[in-house]
Amino acid sequence: MARMNMIEAIRDAMDTAMGVDKRVVVFGEDVGYYGGVFRCTQGLQKKYGKSRVFDTPINESGIIGVAIGMAAYGLRPVAEIQFADYVYPGYDQIVSEAARLRHRSAGDFSAPLVVRMPCGGGIHGGQTHSQSPEALFTHVAGLKTVIPSNPSDAKGMLIAAIEDDDPVIYFEPKRLYNGPFDGHHDQPLTSWRNHPLGEVPDGHHRVALGEAALRSEGDDITLLVYGTLVHVALAAVRELGIAADVLDLRSLIPLDLEAIVRSVKKTGRCVIAHEATLTSGFGAELSALVQEHCFWHLEAPIERVTGWDTPYPHAQEWYYFPGPERLKKAIRHVLDATPAKQS
Amino acid sequence: MDRRRIKPVEALSLHVPEPLVRPGDKPDFSHVDIPEPGKARRPPENCTAMDIRDLARGVVRVLDGNRAVGEWAQDTDLDTCVKGLRAMIKVRAYDERMLLAQRQGKTSFYMQCKGEEAIAVGQRLALQPGDMCFPTYRQQGLLIAQDYPLLEMICQIFSNSHDTLRGRQLPVLYSSKEYGFFSLSGNLGTQFVQAVGWAMASAIEGNDRIASGWIGEGSTAESDFHSALVFASVYKPPVILNVVNNQWAISSFQGVSGGESITFAERAHGYGIPSLRVDGNDFLAVYAVSRWAEQRARANLGPTLIEWLTYRVGPHSTSDDPSQYRPKEESEAWPLGHPIERLKNYLIAQGRWSEEQHEQTVAELQQEVLDATRKAETYGTLDDGPMPSATDMFEGVYKEMPDHLKRQRQKLGV
Numbered sequence: 137m138a139r140m141n142m143i144e145a146i147r148d149a150m151d152t153a154m155g156v157d158k159r160v161v162v163f164g165e166d167v168g169y170y171g172g173v174f175r176c177t178q179g180l181q182k183k184y185g186k187s188r189v190f191d192t193p194i195n196e197s198g199i200i201g202v203a204i205g206m207a208a209y210g211l212r213p214v215a216e217i218q219f220a221d222y223v224y225p226g227y228d229q230i231v232s233e234a235a236r237l238r239h240r241s242a243g244d245f246s247a248p249l250v251v252r253m254p255c256g257g258g259i260h261g262g263q264t265h266s267q268s269p270e271a272l273f274t275h276v277a278g279l280k281t282v283i284p285s286n287p288s289d290a291k292g293m294l295i296a297a298i299e300d301d302d303p304v305i306y307f308e309p310k311r312l313y314n315g316p317f318d319g320h321h322d323q324p325l326t327s328w329r330n331h332p333l334g335e336v337p338d339g340h341h342r343v344a345l346g347e348a349a350l351r352s353e354g355d356d357i358t359l360l361v362y363g364t365l366v367h368v369a370l371a372a373v374r375e376l377g378i379a380a381d382v383l384d385l386r387s388l389i390p391l392d393l394e395a396i397v398r399s400v401k402k403t404g405r406c407v408i409a410h411e412a413t414l415t416s417g418f419g420a421e422l423s424a425l426v427q428e429h430c431f432w433h434l435e436a437p438i439e440r441v442t443g444w445d446t447p448y449p450h451a452q453e454w455y456y457f458p459g460p461e462r463l464k465k466a467i468r469h470v471l472d473a474t475p476a477k478q479s
Numbered sequence: 480m481d482r483r484r485i486k487p488v489e490a491l492s493l494h495v496p497e498p499l500v501r502p503g504d505k506p507d508f509s510h511v512d513i514p515e516p517g518k519a520r521r522p523p524e525n526c527t528a529m530d531i532r533d534l535a536r537g538v539v540r541v542l543d544g545n546r547a548v549g550e551w552a553q554d555t556d557l558d559t560c561v562k563g564l565r566a567m568i569k570v571r572a573y574d575e576r577m578l579l580a581q582r583q584g585k586t587s588f589y590m591q592c593k594g595e596e597a598i599a600v601g602q603r604l605a606l607q608p609g610d611m612c613f614p615t616y617r618q619q620g621l622l623i624a625q626d627y628p629l630l631e632m633i634c635q636i637f638s639n640s641h642d643t644l645r646g647r648q649l650p651v652l653y654s655s656k657e658y659g660f661f662s663l664s665g666n667l668g669t670q671f672v673q674a675v676g677w678a679m680a681s682a683i684e685g686n687d688r689i690a691s692g693w694i695g696e697g698s699t700a701e702s703d704f705h706s707a708l709v710f711a712s713v714y715k716p717p718v719i720l721n722v723v724n725n726q727w728a729i730s731s732f733q734g735v736s737g738g739e740s741i742t743f744a745e746r747a748h749g750y751g752i753p754s755l756r757v758d759g760n761d762f763l764a765v766y767a768v769s770r771w772a773e774q775r776a777r778a779n780l781g782p783t784l785i786e787w788l789t790y791r792v793g794p795h796s797t798s799d800d801p802s803q804y805r806p807k808e809e810s811e812a813w814p815l816g817h818p819i820e821r822l823k824n825y826l827i828a829q830g831r832w833s834e835e836q837h838e839q840t841v842a843e844l845q846q847e848v849l850d851a852t853r854k855a856e857t858y859g860t861l862d863d864g865p866m867p868s869a870t871d872m873f874e875g876v877y878k879e880m881p882d883h884l885k886r887q888r889q890k891l892g893v
Binding site (some may be wrong): 161187188192193197202203204205207208209210211217225228230231232236237239240241243245246277278280301302344389390391 | 611613643644645647648650653655656661662664666669670672673674675676677678679680681682683684690702703705706707709710713875876877878881882883
């Protein structure tokens with residue numbers, strides 16, 4: 137075990153994977169000599185050489201396009217998109233090519249690649265450095281989409297993603313890189329050094345993709361969250377003094393539906409929260425699944441707490457961010473809801 | 480004082496390219512400058528893009544009537560020519576039979592490569608086993624030149640019970656890793672940059688295999704073309720970048736893709752990639768220049784871009800009607816002739832072929848295609864079945880089927 141922040145854990149995952157498998161190559165804008173703008177690849181080029189860790193032109197369709205060619209050849213490319221907000225020029229390559237290659241060629245070719253992307257706001261990044269476009273990927277057949285919420289999972293899930301035989305979109309909530317940010321932006325950030333999930337197993341640590349993790353347990357209500365919102369949800373529960381299941385989904389596709397259904401059937405109440413915009417967000421899918429599988433166990437309507445359907449603003453960042461106060465209000469509302477009160 | 484040397488116009492106007500002729504007009508290729516065969520020099524393989532700037536505006540041509548002339552003439556032996564001719568005849572026979580099958584309703588769609596047979600066939604013969612091509616939908620010659628089983632190709636066209644792609648892909652979008660034929664996407668241009676990535680992987684691994692990327696002149700307008708060239712320029716991987724300029728992108732003449740002001744080969748100059756323009760209907764030129772680029776790649780000298788000058792004789796696909804947008808007689812007027820005829824005449828003049836042999840070969844290969852078609856029909860056709868099962872649709876989306884797909888499959892009841 138070693139104490140790490142999320143950046144160190146992500147770097148450790150690539151280091152571990154590159155050490156055991158020569159097929160693993162890492163590239164993206166500024167990832168080589170400099171080690172990435174968030175330092176996730178620092179030292180890797182020195183250790184593994186320039187042909188396995190290198191800088192690329194500022195061309196996302198090229199980065200993903202060559203990654204697909206490399207993966208089809210038999211390498212295990214890990215491509216970094218500097219910010220998730222920049223992925224769109226490479227979106228066609230992901231959607232039309234990487235996602236469908238196995239199916240359309242009936243297994244003749246496949247694209248086992250990982251696209252790493254820092255996502256989410258709370259860093260005063262404005263509309264081009266703050267987005268959470270996960271739903272654009274969960275909507276695409278053939279992709280796996282995952283979002284870790286802590287250093288231990290970040291390492292284990294990245295190793296699992298690199299070893300996965302299908303293309304994996306790996307989101308890194310950048311507000312969590314240096315600590316478990318809980319949405320209280322006006323308070324000092326606590327460090328991963330003092331957090332149990334900042335303890336990262338050494339060597340080949342793997343967290344299976346498709347398994348949710350219960351971060352707190354209670355009968356009052358179920359909170360379905362991932363990424364930064366895991367910590368916001370935990371803060372809200374603590375501050376309300378309630379007993380709630382906080383389910384960290386970790387992997388959106390494949391989704392641990394069983395864990396969701398088990399929890400909601402137990403509590404009968406559900407709030408879904410994510411940082412991405414509301415309409416057609418992944419919360420809509422979660423909400424539909426909960427009503428489909430748990431309708432007769434529900435005691436109140438499901439509520440969603442999300443970013444608004446606006447571009448991510450700069451100055452108004454904390455009005456946009458679904459922080460603990462908004463989450464608490466929604467939880468309270470769902471807990472108080474009864475058929476009699478609604479009539 | 481007005482210091483302008485040129486006066487502003489009263490109102491600006493937009494330039495929208497338009498071909499010289501339209502249906503009903505007399506075909507006119509006067510704008511296509513075709514130099515004499517044999518004039519283009521054969522540069523050393525280690526040349527730079529600037530060293531051979533002129534070759535991107537000229538046209539490498541070898542066949543001069545019945546003779547092979549110039550510095551590129553020595554690269555192609557007669558055995559290779561005979562092999563190429565047979566493969567081209569087979570491609571033609573295959574296309575004719577599949578067009579008929581489409582009209583008979585045995586499949587939904589087909590795309591022929593009439594007039595462009597020499598390009599894919601010639602290049603494939605210049606490559607080695609293990610090299611990977613990233614083709615477009617008009618390179619069936621890459622498979623046929625290697626004697627890929629016709630039966631498998633036809634089963635794919637018919638989407639029948641023996642379709643190796645299990646009914647998932649539109650007809651002609653084949654895939655064969657074994658034969659170095661990358662799964663065809665159906666999107667345009669996307670695979671050009673993947674070829675560069677594949678070649679980069681070969682170089683990263685220290686292998687000796689090379690890649691060959693394919694794109695039409697129309698799709699060079701896609702940003703993926705630029706992505707491919709910039710990555711090829713930066714990392715210098717072993718890749719041949721083929722631009723098949725067949726003059727027409729569905730109904731848009733090559734001017735709409737930017738061909739009015741610059742040749743497609745010249746675009747490589749901005750990236751420092753050596754490039755040549757070649758008579759794509761001249762099998763000897765295709766083979767010689769492909770070999771040259773192949774040797775450059777395998778000597779770690781990096782990418783080569785080749786513009787193949789040719790003409791799309793048929794419609795874009797079975798869903799297209801070119802009489803709506805170009806003169807009917809245009810293909811006859813194309814100044815570079817037909818590749819099969821030209822190679823046949825050359826081989827006859829060399830004493831390696833005869834009219835009788837040609838007729839016999841055509842008949843024999845037509846029969847081979849017919850036999851394969853009949854056999855394929857016993858495995859089903861799109862209109863008549865049996866088709867791949869509905870469960871096939873759910874398989875292979877991921878390596879292991881996730882639970883949500885299992886639930887959806889159960890919902891369909893298959």
